[in-house]
Amino acid sequence: MNKRLERELFKTIVEHTPLISIDLIIRNDKGEALLGQRLNRPAQNYWFVPGGRIYKDESFRGCI
Numbered sequence: 001m002n003k004r005l006e007r008e009l010f011k012t013i014v015e016h017t018p019l020i021s022i023d024l025i026i027r028n029d030k031g032e033a034l035l036g037q038r039l040n041r042p043a044q045n046y047w048f049v050p051g052g053r054i055y056k057d058e059s060f061r062g063c064i
Helices: 007-016
Strands: 022-025 051-053
Touching: none
Parallel strands: none
Antiparallel strands: 022 051
């Protein structure tokens, strides 16, 4: 049994549903911040702070 939504339905849902995310700024004793560099498109080679999407029923603490 396929549990995936059809591509167009998924796209419509994503376009009309807010996504909650959390980003972290992690600094060391020198005040330097931890950054990552994206490997994948569409933001390939851009710098970012760690973080990500919060999933349904997931707490803020649980997503860190």
